Amino acid sequence: MNIGEAAKASGLPAKTIRYYEDIGLIRIGRDSNGYRVFDADDVHRLAFLNRSRGLGFSIEDCRALLDLYDDTGRASEDVKRLASEHLARIDARIAELGELRRTMAGLVSACAGDARPDCPILKDLASGQRLAAGHQRLRE
Amino acid sequence: MNIGEAAKASGLPAKTIRYYEDIGLIRIGRDSNGYRVFDADDVHRLAFLNRSRGLGFSIEDCRALLDLYDDTGRASEDVKRLASEHLARIDARIAELGELRRTMAGLVSACAGDARPDCPILKDLASGQRLAAGHQRLRE
DNA sequence: ATAGGGCTTCCAGTAGATGGAGGGTCAAGA
DNA sequence: TCTTGACCCTCCATCTACTGGAAGCCCTAT
Numbered sequence: 001m002n003i004g005e006a007a008k009a010s011g012l013p014a015k016t017i018r019y020y021e022d023i024g025l026i027r028i029g030r031d032s033n034g035y036r037v038f039d040a041d042d043v044h045r046l047a048f049l050n051r052s053r054g055l056g057f058s059i060e061d062c063r064a065l066l067d068l069y070d071d072t073g074r075a076s077e078d079v080k081r082l083a084s085e086h087l088a089r090i091d092a093r094i095a096e097l098g099e100l101r102r103t104m105a106g107l108v109s110a111c112a113g114d115a116r117p118d119c120p121i122l123k124d125l126a127s128g129q130r131l132a133a134g135h136q137r138l139r140e
Numbered sequence: 141m142n143i144g145e146a147a148k149a150s151g152l153p154a155k156t157i158r159y160y161e162d163i164g165l166i167r168i169g170r171d172s173n174g175y176r177v178f179d180a181d182d183v184h185r186l187a188f189l190n191r192s193r194g195l196g197f198s199i200e201d202c203r204a205l206l207d208l209y210d211d212t213g214r215a216s217e218d219v220k221r222l223a224s225e226h227l228a229r230i231d232a233r234i235a236e237l238g239e240l241r242r243t244m245a246g247l248v249s250a251c252a253g254d255a256r257p258d259c260p261i262l263k264d265l266a267s268g269q270r271l272a273a274g275h276q277r278l279r280e
Numbered sequence: 281a282t283a284g285g286g287c288t289t290c291c292a293g294t295a296g297a298t299g300g301a302g303g304g305t306c307a308a309g310a
Numbered sequence: 311t312c313t314t315g316a317c318c319c320t321c322c323a324t325c326t327a328c329t330g331g332a333a334g335c336c337c338t339a340t
Contacts, residue, residue, distance in 0.1 A: 044266070047268065048266055051264075051265050055244060069265070071257075072257055074257045076251050076252055076257065083244060083247055083248045090237055091241065094237050097233060101227065108224050108227055111220040112216050112220075113216055113217045113221070114216060116216055117211075118216060119208075119220070121216075125195075126209065128191055
């Protein structure tokens with residue numbers, strides 16, 4: 001099948017499939033006319049990538065996961081480690097955002113939000129004197 | 141003062157200050173030797189930007205916030221709207237990550253993580269049959 | 281023959297910096 | 311006076327993970 005059909009079948013946009021091929025995440029055969037040719041396994045791997053990315057794994061993680069998937073002699077330990085590290089990153093991010101949320105909610109609720117110029121949000125940003133709870137600097 | 145001192149005083153790396161000047165977020169005077177010259181107000185504005193960015197506001201939001209800060213005739217309504225929208229984005233992101241966390245935690249706990257090759261995480265990625273709770277596709 | 285849709289490559293742009301090369305400036309010490 | 315080292319400057323490349331668009335070939339139907 002051609003890229004359009006593979007895109008529909010895998011859930012990934014054609015552009016993204018080309019990109020994944022470009023960065024060496026997946027190898028795709030070519031027809032005599034230069035068109036990419038996808039078989040069922042290609043589509044399967046693309047869907048695998050789609051799901052891995054959907055879970056927030058980085059491209060490099062996906063590369064490693066796909067390698068582990070291909071390696072029938074793998075240890076599930078290795079997969080679990082990747083997943084656990086990812087989970088830890090998610091937890092860290094949630095904690096960070098939770099702090100941030102508390103701060104922002106405090107600021108928003110402190111501001112009258114009317115036609116007058118007086119605004120505790122701007123005061124806070126200008127002074128560094130936090131009205132609400134403190135928070136960690138975002139590392140995004 | 142020069143950029144190094146301004147960096148220390150504002151908490152922003154010198155590189156970032158140059159970048160902010162480059163994208164027109166702040167205007168900095170120059171000495172006869174070409175060096176940037178910072179006064180107390182410049183440092184104050186840089187610290188304002190540092191705190192705004194620290195709260196996760198986008199550069200464009202920061203630009204708007206700085207404009208509102210300068211506009212003594214502003215309505216606090218306008219500031220509150222920016223902040224509320226930002227808060228809503230944070231909430232959405234937290235919800236997204238919470239879903240994701242549930243899914244990942246389910247996968248991680250289902251995997252033995254030993255020397256054997258059998259791995260429910262890979263199975264899940266390969267099949268699309270979610271073992272744990274479903275989740276939204278990340279829009280990062 | 282032509283129109284359309286699909287396919288190709290390559291280039292640019294997104295957000296928000298960060299790292300480094302290559303080179304000018306300045307103040308202090310030998 | 312010369313040199314060393316710490317600054318400072320600009321410009322370009324790099325990072326993540328795509329996405330959009332231009333220019334142009336391919337294939338099928340009418």
